[in-house]
Amino acid sequence: MLKVIWNDPVWSKVIAGGILAAAAVLLTYFLNWWPFIWSKLLYIIGAIWKLITYSVNIPAGAILCFFLIVIWLLSREKTVANNIITTNLRQATVLYPTAAKIEAPLAPAKPQFSTNEELVIKILGAADGKWMGIYEIATSLELSHLVTEQAVERLFHLNFLIDSLNYLTGRSFRLSSKGRDYAIEHNYVN
Numbered sequence: 001m002l003k004v005i006w007n008d009p010v011w012s013k014v015i016a017g018g019i020l021a022a023a024a025v026l027l028t029y030f031l032n033w034w035p036f037i038w039s040k041l042l043y044i045i046g047a048i049w050k051l052i053t054y055s056v057n058i059p060a061g062a063i064l065c066f067f068l069i070v071i072w073l074l075s076r077e078k079t080v081a082n083n084i085i086t087t088n089l090r091q092a093t094v095l096y097p098t099a100a101k102i103e104a105p106l107a108p109a110k111p112q113f114s115t116n117e118e119l120v121i122k123i124l125g126a127a128d129g130k131w132m133g134i135y136e137i138a139t140s141l142e143l144s145h146l147v148t149e150q151a152v153e154r155l156f157h158l159n160f161l162i163d164s165l166n167y168l169t170g171r172s173f174r175l176s177s178k179g180r181d182y183a184i185e186h187n188y189v190n
Contacts, residue, residue: 111158116143116151121160124175125183126190131164131172155179 005011028034052061113121123140124132132140138148152173155161160179164172175183183189 113155114151116141116147117155119143120148120151120155121175121179121183121186122188124161124173124179125188127174128190129174131174133170133172137173 006015028037052059052064054060119141120137123137134145134149134152137152138145141148152161156163156173159176160182161173162176164174166172180189
């Protein structure tokens with residue numbers, strides 16, 4: 001019986017945890033650490049009890065209970081709302097089968113880029129996957145930082161660039177897969 005339980009992936013970990021806990025209890029007992037541990041444990045329990053029973057005009061425990069109930073109600077509300085939305089969508093699909101008909105998507109319109117945005121794509125295409133900051137891009141293009149930042153932000157929002165935030169060097173950019181396809185299509189890559 002013990003061999004079967006020991007080979008079970010869950011029970012073997014439970015038994016190993018019990019053995020380690022027993023060893024820890026025995027070790028701390030023989031090192032005479034229990035009075036210290038017990039005094040600290042009582043101090044923490046007392047501090048928690050003071051926090052719960054501390055009262056301004058309303059006991060902190062009552063406030064805690066109130067917030068727990070509010071959190072529970074809000075999480076329950078999301079579930080109810082999701083069920084209602086899902087049910088309504090199913091009913092709409094059944095009642096209006098034409099709404100569920102999928103038509104072939106239209107080809108996405110190619111975005112019109114400004115000259116500065118084209119230059120940013122050209123510089124990042126020539127950089128061959130290197131991360132570049134606004135300062136580096138602006139210096140390479142000989143444009144102001146503001147104008148470069150405007151072009152980079154628009155390209156980022158159109159998903160032609162991806163960004164990386166480094167706390168030492170700041171925010172850097174490079175072409176996304178969509179941006180690389182565009183740069184290759186327009187021969188901006190060396």
